[in-house]
Amino acid sequence: MGTSPTDRRTTTAPATDDRFAVPLRGVAVDPETRCAHWDDPVDVIALRFGCCEAYYPCDACHDAAANHEAEPWPRDRFDEPAVLCGVCGATLTVREYLDGDEEGQRAPDSERGGPSGDDACPRCDAAFNPGCRRHRDRYFETSTSGGESENDSL
Secondary structure (H helix, E strand, C coil): CCCHHHHCCCEECCCCHHHHCCEEEEEEEEECCCCCCCCCCCCCEEECCCCCCCECCCCCHHHHCCCCCCCCCCCCCCCCCCEEECCCCCCCEEEHCCCCCCHHCEEEEEHHHHCHHHHCCCCCCECCCCCHHHHHHHCCCCCCCCCCCCCCCC
């Protein structure tokens, strides 16, 4: 992406990065939330962790900047803000990020008429990394990360 090294900050607990309206920490974070671990143009979200209520660009940033084990955002709080768009600064609920209804989340792209909703910010249309779908369970409680039933799927 081309951000200058002086635009990047590393912030560890208990401090937070004052460039953001939410409590955010991470390693070499740029103004749009790219970090030392994920630095492509589409790597522009930060996720709120259930263990500490803080936002991190990725789980590796959490591991490096926090002094405790990471816990995903709890399923019973999916209607609360837990995703930050690094481009426009909007905070999204998990349901907004995952595109609202569970039927839409399970349907393949071809059945839904396009890419899933978590591939772009619903507020500013900034592209999000579609590869993040592969490791949602690191960030959001699912049936495999301690969710309530085997029928609950993201």
